[in-house]
Amino acid sequence: MSHGMIASLGFVALFALMVLRVPVGIAMGIVGVGGFAAVNGFWPGMSLLMNSPLSTATDYTLSVIPMFVLMGVFATAGGMSRELFDACRTWVGHRRGGMAIGTILACGGFSAINGSAIATTATMATTALPEMRRAGYPADMAAGTIAAGGTLGVIIPPSIVMIIYGLLTQQDITRLFMAGVLPGVVAILIYIITVRLLVWRNPGQYEVSPRQPWSARLASLRNIWAILLLFVVVIVASFGGLVTITEAAGVGAVGAGLIGWLRGRLTLRTMLDCMIEALRITASIFIIAIGAYLFGYFLTVTQVTQAFVALMLDLPIGPYGVLSLILVLYIILGAIMDELAILLLTVPIVYPVIMTLGFDPIWFGVVVVMTITLGLITPPVGMNVFVLNSIARDLSLGRIYRGVAPFILADLLRLALIVAIPWLSLALPNAF
């Protein structure tokens, strides 16, 4: 059987296994080992299982993932998101739609210490959604705001998805984090504009809270010292080169736990629960990473990547045409698959094309993360929407999708801006 045939059968098998709900990582592993064995023989294929999974799981550079996950879980359990939301509401709550704007700002702030969209969405759904509904905001708009705001967890550093991209492409994770800062700010601004437009269309639906005095506003900032401290320690220490990004993540995890414990928000029991939660998230990420590494061997022996690069370069549509094609593919995949799985499955194939076309790898990292983030709020499988639906059971998926629709348009506009103006992504990493 030719390598091309094995590759085609491998991809068919992979998608069949995934559609039949075999865990993505296991499906990738099965096809990786099976495909390698089809080319090189049974035992050479099986021998991949002897070393690759263990070396992936014990790789200390990958510790950056569980450490940032643990930091986010501690921060959530320690009530930091609530304080952030209260502070943001105190500052902007007197504006029409101010509570929704406050939610977006709180999502952005919380994302600076938490790299998961789902965690950001879940925590804001329990904090901000009841407040907005109590204030009479339309439920679908309130839910849409939180679902969209939750995606900031992936864009604003530290971002688990960006870490995975960095590890896959061997790009400096600190530079990638720097690259995500300005696009993150752009995302917040565009979401705020979206909220303002929604309010402008139906101003009567949005109550205005009384304006808070400056003393109350400044007092609200006192409560967010913990988030600022964590952000400074983790991001500034790693951006400044004092510690590696993995070390910064470890310090952030212990710091978040310690702060929660010293403030009496976390007991030893809840800290253990946090570690279990972090383990659950980490295990589900690592099984995909293990599968992706095995799948990588299959790609190498069947030379799929080279064939894909040649195919893309032969298309008479130019570099930006190829890029657009790839981004459309990501949007489609994002609608049905988990963002980490998409990244681990496709980046080894797509990245060489992007490099051959001469695009910047850091910029592409931001672009690809922004693109697959769309999948978190688009039907049929918008994970943030599902999370909201699981917390606010009285809100149907249809209503939440309706509420999130204006933010999808905002995301597409943001993506166009990030693609058209690479400076937004590259200004900070190039400045340091």
Added chain:
Amino acid sequence: MNRLAHWIEQCAGLLLGAVALVTVVEVVLRQFFGLQVPDAYTLAGYFQGIAIFWGIAIALLAGRHITVDALWTACGPRLRVLIDIFATFMSALAMTALTFMMWRKVSSTFSSGETTYELGMLLWPVVLCATAGAGFGVLLALFRLRILARRLADGTTDNYETP
């Protein structure tokens, strides 16, 4: 079985906490005292590896791994259980192959007497602990398979996600 899984999950969670602690101790000693913990990051990596293999095993029982649910959500309850049975069977098969090959790795590491670079600690117990996690994954996948098969036979078709 669920209680055992929970107990193991606690131990694995503590190992993940240990990775964070080792990292902080290493950073503090290096930055403030110019000292280094021998094999700190090697040990942290091994803690992580063991925790992950046990975590993967327990996620198999709970059906908590990341999956593509597009077809599954569109199916009726009975078909959903059938899909879950197939997926769990494939997972059990994959974990069996992994455990078998990792066991060979235990044997080879034991025979070679491989050690860590600085402390000279034997590595085979670490590989054995990780392999035991993978093996436990096979057991848990089979346990889940049994539960799903019973539910199919009984006509109980609500989701089985978390023990």
